Amino acid sequence: MRRLIEGVPPRGLVGLAALCLALIVGPWVANDYLLTVLIVILYFAYTGQAWNVMMGFAGQLSLGHAIYVGLGAYAAAALYVHFGIAPWIGLAAAIALAVACGALIGFLAFRFGVAGVYFAILTIAFAEFARIGFDHFGWVGASSGFFLPVANYAHNDLWTLRGNPTMFYYVMLVLTAAAFVLCRILLKSRIGYYWQAIREDEAAARSLGIDTFRYKMYAVIISAGMTSVAGVFFAFYYNNLFPEQVFHISRSIEMILGPIIGGIGTLFGPLIGAFLLTGLSETMLELLGALGLDVPGAKQVFYGICLLLVVIVLPEGVWPWLARKLGLAEKQS
Amino acid sequence: MAGAQAGTRGKAIMSALLTIDAVSKRFRGVLAVDQVTFEIGSGSIAAVIGPNGAGKTTLFNMIAGVLAPDRGAIVFAGDRIDGLKPDQVCRRGIGRTFQLVRPFPVLSVEDNVIIGALLHRNDPAAARRRAHEVLAQLDLFDKRTQRASALTLPDRKRLEVARALATDPKLLLLDEVMAGLRPVETDRIVTILRELNRATGLTILLIEHVMRAVMALAERVLVLHHGAAIAEGAPAAVVREPAVVQSYLGAEAVD
Numbered sequence: 001m002r003r004l005i006e007g008v009p010p011r012g013l014v015g016l017a018a019l020c021l022a023l024i025v026g027p028w029v030a031n032d033y034l035l036t037v038l039i040v041i042l043y044f045a046y047t048g049q050a051w052n053v054m055m056g057f058a059g060q061l062s063l064g065h066a067i068y069v070g071l072g073a074y075a076a077a078a079l080y081v082h083f084g085i086a087p088w089i090g091l092a093a094a095i096a097l098a099v100a101c102g103a104l105i106g107f108l109a110f111r112f113g114v115a116g117v118y119f120a121i122l123t124i125a126f127a128e129f130a131r132i133g134f135d136h137f138g139w140v141g142a143s144s145g146f147f148l149p150v151a152n153y154a155h156n157d158l159w160t161l162r163g164n165p166t167m168f169y170y171v172m173l174v175l176t177a178a179a180f181v182l183c184r185i186l187l188k189s190r191i192g193y194y195w196q197a198i199r200e201d202e203a204a205a206r207s208l209g210i211d212t213f214r215y216k217m218y219a220v221i222i223s224a225g226m227t228s229v230a231g232v233f234f235a236f237y238y239n240n241l242f243p244e245q246v247f248h249i250s251r252s253i254e255m256i257l258g259p260i261i262g263g264i265g266t267l268f269g270p271l272i273g274a275f276l277l278t279g280l281s282e283t284m285l286e287l288l289g290a291l292g293l294d295v296p297g298a299k300q301v302f303y304g305i306c307l308l309l310v311v312i313v314l315p316e317g318v319w320p321w322l323a324r325k326l327g328l329a330e331k332q333s
Numbered sequence: 334m335a336g337a338q339a340g341t342r343g344k345a346i347m348s349a350l351l352t353i354d355a356v357s358k359r360f361r362g363v364l365a366v367d368q369v370t371f372e373i374g375s376g377s378i379a380a381v382i383g384p385n386g387a388g389k390t391t392l393f394n395m396i397a398g399v400l401a402p403d404r405g406a407i408v409f410a411g412d413r414i415d416g417l418k419p420d421q422v423c424r425r426g427i428g429r430t431f432q433l434v435r436p437f438p439v440l441s442v443e444d445n446v447i448i449g450a451l452l453h454r455n456d457p458a459a460a461r462r463r464a465h466e467v468l469a470q471l472d473l474f475d476k477r478t479q480r481a482s483a484l485t486l487p488d489r490k491r492l493e494v495a496r497a498l499a500t501d502p503k504l505l506l507l508d509e510v511m512a513g514l515r516p517v518e519t520d521r522i523v524t525i526l527r528e529l530n531r532a533t534g535l536t537i538l539l540i541e542h543v544m545r546a547v548m549a550l551a552e553r554v555l556v557l558h559h560g561a562a563i564a565e566g567a568p569a570a571v572v573r574e575p576a577v578v579q580s581y582l583g584a585e586a587v588d
Contacts, residue, residue: 204436208428208452208496209452210448
């Protein structure tokens with residue numbers, strides 16, 4: 001526990017505590033609309049954190065992370081609908097499936113030296129295989145979609161994940177916090193140092209005795225497993241799954257914008273990025289709506305502008321800059 | 334004096350840490366390394382010299398596991414290591430630097446060395462203690478919080494050595510670690526290496542163009558030319574051999 005907060009300046013801890021408190025009391029003051037926005041923010045903070053393990057820490061660019069969301073979502077949903085198995089047990093199956101898929105992609109790529117852009121293309125290819133495959137997978141509804149019995153808002157049942165948005169909010173909050181802590185632990189252990197070495201220079205990493213194949217596999221497996229948990233949440237929160245939506249490449253891209261804008265490879269990047277992107281784009285849509293304007297594609301244009309600005313003004317992302325401004329840049333002892 | 338030197342050399346050969354036995358490597362039509370045989374005694378400092386394209390780096394890469402020899406054997410501490418991968422070679426106890434330095438640029442100097450030290454230490458705190466020791470030895474302790482990319486070339490060269498040393502190697506391979514340094518910086522590294530060798534018994538193999546460093550450090554020198562060994566022995570003797578003067582040192586050696 002002490003190791004976990006080692007090197008963090010006191011005012012950083014105070015800020016973190018304040019953020020936690022705000023997120024915990026958030027639903028008491030938020031209206032229904034704001035609550036759903038907060039859920040989406042946390043969802044992207046979580047998936048961004050999971051993606052960041054692979055790209056931010058270990059330097060392996062995945063542009064097909066939707067596959068792990070989709071596999072997790074379909075696995076848990078199918079077990080629930082067909083066999084009445086509770087999502088928390090389905091979660092184990094979801095993680096196992098995503099980990100197996102990640103391991104397969106990782107093995108194919110790292111064993112046969114597929115790296116860089118080609119690795120990214122491989123991840124897209126697998127996500128597309130899954131999308132097309134599930135389009136024809138009748139057991140889970142194929143292209144006409146797969147539906148869970150709609151939630152009964154009258155009472156919350158945490159065990160079967162049936163309930164109102166407040167319950168889902170807290171589930172997502174716990175997941176996001178857990179992912180954050182897990183990533184902090186990973187980053188401060190040998191595995192985190194080794195990932196960064198591989199990210200910076202793989203040949204140099206090997207010369208220091210690092211089995212780069214093994215550590216890259218760990219990165220993919222952990223990232224895939226974490227991402228599939230978000231998939232289970234997705235299925236039980238939205239209650240419907242369409243391969244065209246779940247596995248679509250735009251889903252994979254959406255997931256990685258947060259960490260890119262917030263700061264790749266940082267712990268707070270995915271969090272900040274999710275808040276900025278979702279928060280600002282929702283605000284903009286509300287404003288446009290209030291003005292009576294209905295602009296299709298406004299969100300995508302907004303994402304594009306955000307990316308451009310960050311790339312030009314803050315190429316390291318918002319968090320490294322913000323941390324310096326706030327005097328929170330972690331001291332290296 | 335001469336007898337004593339011969340005596341220590343004889344002992345070194347008996348307890349060879351690294352044995353290169355008739356190693357060859359061909360790249361398509363070019364025979365880059367041709368039947369090279371060389372031994373490095375435990376606790377000694379040896380150097381491989383030769384003109385550009387002589388096969389020095391190829392030989393180095395075969396020891397470090399980057400390339401596998403076509404023929405011959407490389408034996409380290411009693412075990413065959415030819416054909417092993419670079420990370421396996423490192424785990425056996427061979428540390429290396431790169432000719433064109435490649436520190437982990439965005440990481441701090443300290444983190445660079447911690448990554449090396451983690452090879453034999455699971456706990457980052459223990460690795461950090463070891464990193465601090467090594468950084469102190471290499472005159473980099475005061476710069477430990479800087480980003481590696483912010484260092485000057487001489488500092489980056491020493492960082493490479495520090496990072497490799499942190500893996501606790503028995504043999505340190507240095508690939509032109511003095512290249513591009515001013516004489517003052519060269520002497521600084523020479524002093525550090527000699528002290529490491531004396532204090533810890535670290536065995537060192539240099540691949541080097543800077544004769545000043547080779548003459549100051551190496552007990553034995555292997556001269557390569559067109560992939561073949563053309564001379565071998567104590568540096569003072571080797572630089573006088575006509576074949577070496579002609580092929581490599583040229584008029585410079587007359588000084």
